[in-house]
Amino acid sequence: MKCVRCLSDDAYKAAEAPDKSGAWELYCCRTCNYGWRSTEEEDIVNIEKRNPAFQLTPEKMEQVFDLNKIPELRK
């Protein structure tokens, strides 16, 4: 399944409405860790209508930094 943000094919259905009403499904992406609900606004769930400023490309993802550096292992 395609992620609406990074467009990888790494998204999956992670949850559905717990009252079994089928009111919504929730999807997650294993590549960019985005999450979205099927009932959100069009400019969130529809790739064509999303704000380009928040879309991701592999290049953009590469530029992201580690908030906490990985320390040296103790000897």
Added chain:
Amino acid sequence: MSYQDLRSFLEKLEEENLLIRYEDKINLEPDVRTVLSAAMHMEDPPAVVMDNITGFQKGTTIVGNVHASWKSNAIMLGMDKNATIREQFFEMAEKWDNYDEGSVEYMDNPPCQEVVIEEDINLFEMLPLHRINKNDGGMYLSKALTVTKDPDHPDDFDKENVGIYRIQVQHPNTIALHVMPFHDGGRHMSLAEERNEAVPVAVCIGVPPIIAAMAAAPLNYDESEYKFASVFEGEPFKLAKCIGSNLDVPAYSEYVLEGRLIPRKRFFEGPFGEFPGSYSGAKRVYHVEIERITHRKNPMFETLYIGRPWTEHDTLIGLSTSVPIYKQLKETMPEVKCVNANYQHGLTAIVATDLRFGGYGKTVAMRVATTPHGISYCKNIIVVDGDVDPFDMDQVMWALNTRVRADKDVTVIQNTPGFQLDPTTNPPGMGNKLIIDATTPEYPDKIRDFQMIEKVDGFDDMKQKLEELRGK
């Protein structure tokens, strides 16, 4: 009055007309953010309880804006709800000195473990998670406590840390933890990674209001948030031991997520709408895998709307930021009278002080810029005379308008540490300090001769009398 659980505090807020029950059907997006941000712009912003949520069983409950108003804050501090912000500041400042009196007590069969879930954990189906701002990178926990131990001192209670950090629920049993390296929780994670150890992490949702305020305060590394909370409550703070670790959590937490750090790996997270009113960029942060959820019966899910100010975040964190700066200044500068660092986590700080000698106002400002919090956060530092109330903007503007000589009293120190979420820092984390000395010059500095208008005789007594007449 002690509020050892969220529920008793909400009852009090309802009694004081500081809580609204919103019973219309809501969708998690966008309604939760709409309701909570709109409520913040009411007079005396109320807490809001929502229990009719699309897709969740009736009875699933979200509560937000618990710390929204200064009246709620006063009640939390055990004060009259009409206590001024200044009075609340001094109440907090006084209690701050009583840390040694703080104590804790462990409960058997604690309420937070009435229900235990260890299989098929799916946070998206167990919690009414929602996207807080429209372009957040996912569903966030915005007001959860993160509890960790110092891995080198696991039995040192005072070094256990309780902090509020942003947490993105990224997969059914996986959360991303965004904790700054300089925060105590970040230090614990780093120590764990030096040892390559999957240390336990507990995340608590729906907690007594005072522990949320203490978790938001920049305490010293070896000061316990729980003990501080106890000082404010006037009785031992009630704790529970996690089932799967030696972590201590508030016994009356509505939910506790027990998990473990995945050491030495980083995962894509964000962006997230932050307190400056703008989105932070994305980062790579820690992952914690959740192994167990415990909760009270009929648990309440507490959330916090954060975004364009004023939001609950600003009230929650305001005095918890102002008081520690005040205490640190007072250690060497007894002339300091009061500190208001309530705006956007202290990006602007207003300090009232008497002057020891000429130029002292600027000296106080430079001390603000070297306090642990001020180093990166306090970028606009305004110093006013000791008899000016820094919480009263009418008085602060008067001081700015009638004391500031732009050629002498305004200073910019370039290329200093800044707070990376502040969009003016460039590169993120590098900024400037603006100092405005709005104090009346003291010898040997001088200003041209003028005479102040005297304070009106009998003012205080007359004000009180008039207040009483109005109250009749």
